[in-house]
Amino acid sequence: MKFLTTDQLDAFLGYVAGQARVVAPVKDDKGVVLFRPWAPGMPVELDVLLSKQSAKEYVFRQSETYLKFGYTMEGLAAAQTESPEVAHAAATEAEVAAVDVAKAQDARVKAFETVVVDPVNEAPAQVIFGLRPCDVRGFVQMDNVFSGYGGFYFDPYYNAKREATTLVAVTCRDPRSTCFCTSVGGGPAGTEGADALLTQVEGGLTFETFTPKGEALGAFPGFAEVSQAQSLYAETVKETAASRVAPAFDLEGVRDQLRENIEHGDWHDLAMRCISCGTCTYVCPNCYCFNITDEIVETRGERMRTWDNCFNPMYTLETSGHNPRDIKSNRFRNRFSHKFWYYPDKYDSLLCSGCGRCVANCPTRIDIREVVRTMGSPRPVTVTGEEA
Ligand code: SF4
Numbered sequence: 001m002k003f004l005t006t007d008q009l010d011a012f013l014g015y016v017a018g019q020a021r022v023v024a025p026v027k028d029d030k031g032v033v034l035f036r037p038w039a040p041g042m043p044v045e046l047d048v049l050l051s052k053q054s055a056k057e058y059v060f061r062q063s064e065t066y067l068k069f070g071y072t073m074e075g076l077a078a079a080q081t082e083s084p085e086v087a088h089a090a091a092t093e094a095e096v097a098a099v100d101v102a103k104a105q106d107a108r109v110k111a112f113e114t115v116v117v118d119p120v121n122e123a124p125a126q127v128i129f130g131l132r133p134c135d136v137r138g139f140v141q142m143d144n145v146f147s148g149y150g151g152f153y154f155d156p157y158y159n160a161k162r163e164a165t166t167l168v169a170v171t172c173r174d175p176r177s178t179c180f181c182t183s184v185g186g187g188p189a190g191t192e193g194a195d196a197l198l199t200q201v202e203g204g205l206t207f208e209t210f211t212p213k214g215e216a217l218g219a220f221p222g223f224a225e226v227s228q229a230q231s232l233y234a235e236t237v238k239e240t241a242a243s244r245v246a247p248a249f250d251l252e253g254v255r256d257q258l259r260e261n262i263e264h265g266d267w268h269d270l271a272m273r274c275i276s277c278g279t280c281t282y283v284c285p286n287c288y289c290f291n292i293t294d295e296i297v298e299t300r301g302e303r304m305r306t307w308d309n310c311f312n313p314m315y316t317l318e319t320s321g322h323n324p325r326d327i328k329s330n331r332f333r334n335r336f337s338h339k340f341w342y343y344p345d346k347y348d349s350l351l352c353s354g355c356g357r358c359v360a361n362c363p364t365r366i367d368i369r370e371v372v373r374t375m376g377s378p379r380p381v382t383v384t385g386e387e388a
């Protein structure tokens with residue numbers, strides 16, 4: 001463990017910026033804390049607990065070009081060039097015209113069959129600094145999906161950025177009432193997925209490393225050796241913070257009960273307030289639904305991946321016109337079941353790190369803890385067997 005005095009923080013970030021892009025929580029002109037590329041002189045915001053959005057967009061881009069493509073016109077140009085030769089060999093003027101048109105048409109068809117594909121996969125080295133342990137776990141949870149866990153899909157675009165990224169977390173000193181990381185296996189000083197962890201103490205920050213990427217940052221010459229008092233202080237900060245995160249629910253049995261309650265009418269009641277805005281999915285550090293579209297102008301185009309959200313009525317609309325989740329309560333049910341049932345079935349972990357952003361940002365105050373407590377528990381049924 002090392003120690004960074006508060007007045008050395010800018011120098012440290014400058015040192016890191018000399019090797020990689022630094023992304024850090026900063027306040028915008030409206031006072032909203034967001035992760036943004038850092039430049040010398042920008043004050044980093046570590047006292048506001050959570051940024052409005054997680055830092056996931058720096059690895060899983062909100063909108064990203066996969067590849068560029070185009071249709072070459074070389075065949076057509078060649079045919080036009082060939083036409084005088086064709087004309088020379090033809091017997092009559094009419095034959096010249098006929099052969100010329102046929103050749104040009106043939107070439108035009110060929111021209112549109114020739115597709116040039118130019119993959120785009122830019123992944124500059126970057127250090128995401130100052131994210132909370134729950135947001136780091138969000139990356140770990142997305143890693144399962146994109147990095148070939150269990151022999152499933154390996155996404156070269158996500159992984160190139162992920163491998164080029166170093167995650168420097170900061171212990172949460174002052175958890176909010178909406179935090180519930182400890183109920184889903186994390187904690188305010190959790191280190192799962194982190195390359196390094198800073199903890200704010202009197203006069204500065206302790207600095208711990210867990211991976212070679214983190215150790216590389218430890219080469220900054222402005223670090224001091226940590227004193228025993230600073231080290232003990234850091235442990236007290238961590239323990240105090242953990243004790244202040246209220247238990248949200250007991251995970252035991254939640255997966256089975258969600259399965260048991262899949263057709264229960266309470267889903268409809270819980271979903272009544274939802275306006276399908278998708279805010280909860282966009283602010284979430286591990287929601288990863290996306291759509292792929294081709295944007296084409298004349299003969300050039302781009303294939304793009306863009307965030308989508310499972311509350312969108314068109315999200316599961318099939319080309320046949322059938323929509324397996326055509327009513328709101330089914331879409332609502334999907335989000336929570338995915339996080340606490342389907343994803344755990346496939347990846348043997350949860351798809352929620354307990355950051356509480358969806359709770360804090362839902363415009364109709366839908367609380368995932370209440371949904372899990374309700375639908376992850378045995379539900380009463382009527383004597384006739386109908387749902388209560
Ligand atoms: S933020 Fe709230 S209202 Fe919006 S989609 Fe999510 S649960 Fe529904």
Ligand code: SF4
Pocket residue numbers: 280283284285286287339351352353354355356357358359368
């Ligand atoms: S589901 Fe909600 S609480 Fe869980 S990680 Fe996503 S935004 Fe955070």
